[in-house]
Amino acid sequence: MAAGLHDHHLYLSLLEEARYFQIPRLQSWLEGERYLEAVTVSLKTMVREMDGNLSAETSTLAGTTIKCFPSWGTKKVYICPRGTSGHRGRPDLCGRRCEQVRGDDSDPYEEELCLRIFTVSKSKLQARDLCSSSLRSPTEARYKV
Structure with a gap:
């Protein structure tokens, strides 16, 4: 898996299957690498100075x-x-x-x-x-x- 997001080997295998079974929409979606648009990675950084209180709470998706x-x-x-x-x-x-x-x-x-x-x-x-x-x-x- 490249960078932990996409299994390009799997997509190439699916592309071959789409060609074999003549599924044009799937074939064009894979050939156009539309899967790269389907996942967005968001990175957020923060630096906090600890003032003696070492506990913290957070909620995430x-x-x-x-x-x-x-x-x-x-x-x-x-x-x-x-x-x-x-x-x-x-x-x-x-x-x-x-x-x-x-x-x-x-x-x-x-x-x-x-x-x-x-x-x-x-x-x-x-x-x-x-x-x-x-x-x-x-x-x-x-x-x-």
């Missing part, structure tokens, strides 16, 4: 695979000039007193180790109407048999 790749990195974290732990990472919480302690110095930051999760979500969607309607005879298509 059937046929979707999700792979997670953890990695360690560093990030800059704001440190309150007065040492107020509630202000750590939140410069917006510092007020006038913090600014007085800081003076003309730049905002104090320190490097901190952080865990990042790189997530890849892969979905395969089939266009079933492309598979069936293009193989129907004009009479079947008209009456939606």
